[in-house]
Amino acid sequence: MKIAFFSTKSYDRESFEKNNKQDHQLDFYEAQLNDQTVNLTQGYKAICVFVNDQVDAGIIEKLHQNGVQIIALRCAGFNNVNLQAAAAVGIKVVRVPAYSPMAVAEHAVALIMTLNRKTHKAYNRVREGNFAADRLTGFNLFGKTVGVIGTGKIGEAFCQIMLGFGCKVVAFDIYENKKLIKQGIEYLPFEEVLQQSEIVSLHCPLNDHTHHIMNKTTFSKMKKGAMLINTSRGGLVDTKAVIKALKKGRLGYLGIDVYEEEEHIFFQDLSEKIITDDQIMRLMAFPNVLVTAHQGFLTNEALENIASVTIENITSFENGAELENEISVS
Numbered sequence: 496m497k498i499a500f501f502s503t504k505s506y507d508r509e510s511f512e513k514n515n516k517q518d519h520q521l522d523f524y525e526a527q528l529n530d531q532t533v534n535l536t537q538g539y540k541a542i543c544v545f546v547n548d549q550v551d552a553g554i555i556e557k558l559h560q561n562g563v564q565i566i567a568l569r570c571a572g573f574n575n576v577n578l579q580a581a582a583a584v585g586i587k588v589v590r591v592p593a594y595s596p597m598a599v600a601e602h603a604v605a606l607i608m609t610l611n612r613k614t615h616k617a618y619n620r621v622r623e624g625n626f627a628a629d630r631l632t633g634f635n636l637f638g639k640t641v642g643v644i645g646t647g648k649i650g651e652a653f654c655q656i657m658l659g660f661g662c663k664v665v666a667f668d669i670y671e672n673k674k675l676i677k678q679g680i681e682y683l684p685f686e687e688v689l690q691q692s693e694i695v696s697l698h699c700p701l702n703d704h705t706h707h708i709m710n711k712t713t714f715s716k717m718k719k720g721a722m723l724i725n726t727s728r729g730g731l732v733d734t735k736a737v738i739k740a741l742k743k744g745r746l747g748y749l750g751i752d753v754y755e756e757e758e759h760i761f762f763q764d765l766s767e768k769i770i771t772d773d774q775i776m777r778l779m780a781f782p783n784v785l786v787t788a789h790q791g792f793l794t795n796e797a798l799e800n801i802a803s804v805t806i807e808n809i810t811s812f813e814n815g816a817e818l819e820n821e822i823s824v825s
């Protein structure tokens with residue numbers, strides 16, 4: 496089958512070409528899928544998109560007119576796809592539900608460790624011959640309370656790592672994970688998790704119920720000086736409110752791999768450009784904020800799984816087989 500890939504990077508091309516055992520025709524476009532690029536899909540039955548490709552109702556209508564029959568997401572989250580619009584025109588949507596939960600969980604831990612022990616600052620200091628240790632003081636993770644919002648595949652992996660550090664882990668999810676309860680985590684109402692935790696890590700999907708789950712009110716429930724980690728989706732955090740919470744010192748640290756307006760910024764080299772998004776520039780100016788540009792998924796193991804499962808999803812569609820990873824409208 497002919498497949499048009501959008502928002503592709505060199506690592507996507509490498510992993511997909513390596514895993515293309517079925518000899519599909521893979522055409523890689525660097526451009527994001529949006530109004531300007533949707534016409535590139537003419538002649539393709541399958542397209543493959545990533546987290547910041549725009550797959551709203553208008554784009555889906557054009558995909559349908561161009562003959563696209565399947566949208567294969569090479570990621571787990573699907574908040575950027577209008578599933579109702581796709582179902583209405585009979586376009587199938589498939590994803591990679593669990594390519595490597597450990598990759599994202601471990602990245603969340605990397606953000607915690609860096610913010611806490613300030614290894615990013617130490618690295619720069621030492622390179623300039625500054626071996627002083629003042630202002631690098633961190634805190635022991637052992638014995639601290641970590642709150643986890645969303646204990647699905649990534650949240651579960653994250654809980655297990657934090658238990659290994661000797662942390663007390665409390666969690667909120669709309670469904671309790673029995674395995675985690677047996678391992679010692681305690682489920683509490685959302686606000687209580689915020690009240691008890693020195694570190695809060697978000698691992699729930701972005702949807703109408705979770706949009707801005709971290710806002711002015713919920714920041715006021717957190718322990719003063721606590722750390723917030725978001726490796727899930729930018730829209731979970733109200734950016735204006737988080738900036739205020741940081742300015743007031745209510746929030747002590749922020750580590751984000753995702754950002755509400757990331758689609759205009761992330762996955763691009765803007766080092767020689769004027770960045771017009773004042774909110775991200777404000778966030779990056781705080782000494783206690785660490786931003787990474789949506790790289791939580793980026794491990795060799797995850798790329799391998801993403802490519803092989805995506806190719807399998809499209810092959811199943813081509814063969815008329817059952818679509819195990821289809822996302823149905825709820």
Ligand code: NAI
Nearest residue numbers: 572645646647648649650668669698699700726727791792
């Ligand atoms: P999952 O579906 O296994 O787990 C999500 C969990 O959130 C479920 O247990 C669900 O019950 C819970 N949940 C749903 N609504 C909730 C609510 N209102 N409050 C609390 N919990 C709620 O998903 P998985 O694989 O663990 O991924 C989680 C999220 O991580 C994805 O939705 C995606 O946005 C993000 N992600 C980020 C990546 C990155 O590179 N930074 C890579 C992969 C995923």
